[in-house]
Amino acid sequence: MKPKYLKPIVFLACLLPLGRLGWKALNSALGANPIQVITFSTGTWTLTFLLTTLSITPLRKLTKLYWLIQYRRMLGLFAFFYGCLHFLTYVWLDQFFDLHSIYKDVWKRPFITAGFTAFVLMIPLAVTSTQWAIRKLGKRWQALHRLIYISAVAGVVHYIWLVKKDVRTPVIYAIVLGTLLLYRIVVLLLGASPSVVPLRVRRSPMSGD
Amino acid sequence: MLIQRSSDVPGSEITPKSLYMNRRSLLAGAAMLAGEALVGGKLLDIISPATWAFAATKLNYTAGPFGTNEKQTPLQDITHYNNYYEFSTDKYEPAELAKNFQTRPWTVRVEGLVNKPQTFDIDTLLKMPLEERIYRMRCVEGWSMVIPWIGFPLKSLLDQVQLNSKAKFVEFTSLYDPKRFPGQNRNVLEWPYVEGLRMDEAMHPLTILAVGLYSDVLPNQDGAPIRLVVPWKYGFKGIKAIVKIRLVERQPVSTWTKAAPNEYGFYSNVNPNVDHPRWSQAKERRIGEFFKRPTLMFNGYGDQVASLYAGMDLKKNF
Numbered sequence: 414m415k416p417k418y419l420k421p422i423v424f425l426a427c428l429l430p431l432g433r434l435g436w437k438a439l440n441s442a443l444g445a446n447p448i449q450v451i452t453f454s455t456g457t458w459t460l461t462f463l464l465t466t467l468s469i470t471p472l473r474k475l476t477k478l479y480w481l482i483q484y485r486r487m488l489g490l491f492a493f494f495y496g497c498l499h500f501l502t503y504v505w506l507d508q509f510f511d512l513h514s515i516y517k518d519v520w521k522r523p524f525i526t527a528g529f530t531a532f533v534l535m536i537p538l539a540v541t542s543t544q545w546a547i548r549k550l551g552k553r554w555q556a557l558h559r560l561i562y563i564s565a566v567a568g569v570v571h572y573i574w575l576v577k578k579d580v581r582t583p584v585i586y587a588i589v590l591g592t593l594l595l596y597r598i599v600v601l602l603l604g605a606s607p608s609v610v611p612l613r614v615r616r617s618p619m620s621g622d
Numbered sequence: 623m624l625i626q627r628s629s630d631v632p633g634s635e636i637t638p639k640s641l642y643m644n645r646r647s648l649l650a651g652a653a654m655l656a657g658e659a660l661v662g663g664k665l666l667d668i669i670s671p672a673t674w675a676f677a678a679t680k681l682n683y684t685a686g687p688f689g690t691n692e693k694q695t696p697l698q699d700i701t702h703y704n705n706y707y708e709f710s711t712d713k714y715e716p717a718e719l720a721k722n723f724q725t726r727p728w729t730v731r732v733e734g735l736v737n738k739p740q741t742f743d744i745d746t747l748l749k750m751p752l753e754e755r756i757y758r759m760r761c762v763e764g765w766s767m768v769i770p771w772i773g774f775p776l777k778s779l780l781d782q783v784q785l786n787s788k789a790k791f792v793e794f795t796s797l798y799d800p801k802r803f804p805g806q807n808r809n810v811l812e813w814p815y816v817e818g819l820r821m822d823e824a825m826h827p828l829t830i831l832a833v834g835l836y837s838d839v840l841p842n843q844d845g846a847p848i849r850l851v852v853p854w855k856y857g858f859k860g861i862k863a864i865v866k867i868r869l870v871e872r873q874p875v876s877t878w879t880k881a882a883p884n885e886y887g888f889y890s891n892v893n894p895n896v897d898h899p900r901w902s903q904a905k906e907r908r909i910g911e912f913f914k915r916p917t918l919m920f921n922g923y924g925d926q927v928a929s930l931y932a933g934m935d936l937k938k939n940f
Contacts, residue, residue, distance in 0.1 A: 444702065444703060444714060445698075445699035445702060445703030445909045445910075446703060446713075446765060446907065446909060448907065448912075449765075449907075507914075508914075509913060509914070514902070514904075514905075517902070518902065521897075521902075522900055522901060522902070523900070524900055524901075574900065575900065577711075577763065578707075578711065578810050578811065578881060578882075579707075579711035579810050
């Protein structure tokens with residue numbers, strides 16, 4: 414059964430990474446290169462939330478905890494939230510709105526191109542995350558939201574490409590993402606629908622599906 | 623030329639810290655040696671005065687040339703934010719992991735195309751006339767520091783071994799000991815770390831072997847007991863924990879060049895006009911500063927070294 418009061422708890426938990434950064438910043442505990450720490454932290458949390466969002470569908474199928482779907486949108490929006498912070502850190506703290514230098518970075522440096530792609534693809538998903546947009550777009554909503562696969566792949570590639578030599582951590586993200594994508598391919602090959610349109614849940618939110 | 627002593631950082635801020643660190647390394651060293659004595663019976667090591675010398679702290683030195691008067695990076699940042707893959711690929715971890723690193727006994731072998739190959743004990747090298755050199759340090763990753771090194775010109779060591787005229791390059795090798803360097807248990811790079819300089823670069827007065835910083839012996843995490851400092855090149859050229867210097871005829875292959883030949887060249891001179899394939903080198907973040915600053919050609923040492931590369935295509939020879 415779905416635990417009561419879980420939603421606000423999850424919501425607050427999703428803010429913990431930001432709280433931790435803020436607390437460290439206030440206590441000058443971000444080390445010698447604070448901007449790098451902020452960039453790195455917001456970046457890895459964006460990826461973590463993207464992967465968590467992608468794990469909802471397999472999880473609810475495997476565990477039969479069908480109410481988990483109610484957390485997918487929130488987690489996805491938190492991915493976008495941390496993605497915005499990450500992008501803002503780069504544009505503001507790292508480049509200080511040097512548009513020329515940002516433009517060159519985005520086009521010339523593959524790892525920034527990949528990261529920028531991952532971020533831009535999240536924008537339509539966040540914009541169309543409202544109940545109204547879901548109803549309005551109907552079947553096209555699901556097609557549009559498959560962009561999250563490309564965004565996540567671009568995000569992980571962004572991480573792998575920026576590392577100088579030791580790719581252990583980004584490879585862990587790649588393995589998790591690979592597993593989540595493989596699940597969908599297998600489900601697709603077996604002919605079943607890999608996900609459930611949120612509309613169904615909306616119609617009968619307490620039914621437990 | 624402006625020569626300035628470490629006036630930016632008050633002594634009150636540095637001394638207790640370094641004393642504290644040395645006390646800890648002394649205690650840790652004593653504990654480790656006691657442990658070794660129980661197991662391996664290395665009693666001689668304990669009573670030998672050389673074992674304790676490293677814990678005796680301050681160095682005698684004079685102000686050297688080429689010093690910058692820019693604000694020096696605090697010791698805390700120099701010792702807690704640096705690359706030392708022999709300990710970890712994380713820049714924050716070497717400080718902790720290097721705490722008990724033993725730098726005695728230690729020798730530096732100078733060999734190859736020389737008439738008088740020699741093995742120098744580190745305590746002999748510490749008695750060379752030492753100078754303070756306040757240099758800018760630019761990391762290939764895009765951050766920089768100002769570090770008051772203490773050391774001696776590499777030339778003054780090479781002059782002692784009588785170079786053979788066939789010697790064209792100098793090859794440096796770090797210690798290989800996975801028991802003391804946990805990072806060497808993984809093949810992130812090919813161990814031991816190897817670096818190289820062309821002969822004129824090695825003999826240049828800016829090129830030093832550093833044995834200390836901020837008036838003290840080198841902290842373990844910064845390359846103790848002896849490391850190379852070439853201020854107009856990216857930081858990774860400054861090989862740490864050197865055990866061997868070999869004079870050779872052909873250009874050595876540096877560790878990072880071996881790891882990614884299209885990203886890290888043999889010369890690796892600081893050059894804002896030649897980008898790393900994956901990021902720009904036009905700007906840098908000076909540790910402790912908020913805004914990025916433009917990176918200077920040859921890290922600002924163009925007046926001294928530009929002539930070494932006259933006529934060379936620095937885009938090709940990156």
